[in-house]
Amino acid sequence: MTGLTLSFANIVLAVAVLARAIFRQFRTRPVGALRARTFVILGGVGVWQLAQIADSHGFTPVEAVTLAVSIGLAAGFGWLRGRTAAVWIQDGVAYRRGGWPAVGLWIAGLGVHIGVEFFGSMLEGLRGSGPVANASIMLYIAVTLGIQALVVSRRAAAVVWEAEPLRQPVA
Numbered sequence: 001m002t003g004l005t006l007s008f009a010n011i012v013l014a015v016a017v018l019a020r021a022i023f024r025q026f027r028t029r030p031v032g033a034l035r036a037r038t039f040v041i042l043g044g045v046g047v048w049q050l051a052q053i054a055d056s057h058g059f060t061p062v063e064a065v066t067l068a069v070s071i072g073l074a075a076g077f078g079w080l081r082g083r084t085a086a087v088w089i090q091d092g093v094a095y096r097r098g099g100w101p102a103v104g105l106w107i108a109g110l111g112v113h114i115g116v117e118f119f120g121s122m123l124e125g126l127r128g129s130g131p132v133a134n135a136s137i138m139l140y141i142a143v144t145l146g147i148q149a150l151v152v153s154r155r156a157a158a159v160v161w162e163a164e165p166l167r168q169p170v171a
Contacts, residue, residue, distance in 0.1 A: 014137045014141060041142075043142035074139075074143040074144040082147065082151025085102060085152050087155045109144060113140050
């Protein structure tokens, strides 16, 4: 698989996942047990792609640092989005809903991710994004979605603790 194909496939998949995530920010949804399937699949794809790159040419120190910074920022932006979601109890069920602040954080987070990866690629002497930058987007999305879901789930559990007993389990 060439770098261009990998990049195009990642862009298409990332846009689809992000469009779904942003659309879901505006829907009121019950908070249930944390389901890790999506995060595991996206994270697995990201790790697999990064492993392919590591096998073919390894990571330079700059690539490793920019990847670590990017994943750390993914966690930070996921935490922030999880904190902006409204969480409440209604009829014994915990609900959540995001909004424009979460969308703004999605845009800012992706901009920062692209900026960090672009800066790392520039330090490597590349004129565009490098293979690690292209492959890291899936892992970035998995981490940021996973942290957001974990924060919302924990916040719902705290609200439940202070409110009435629920009719559903909350992780």
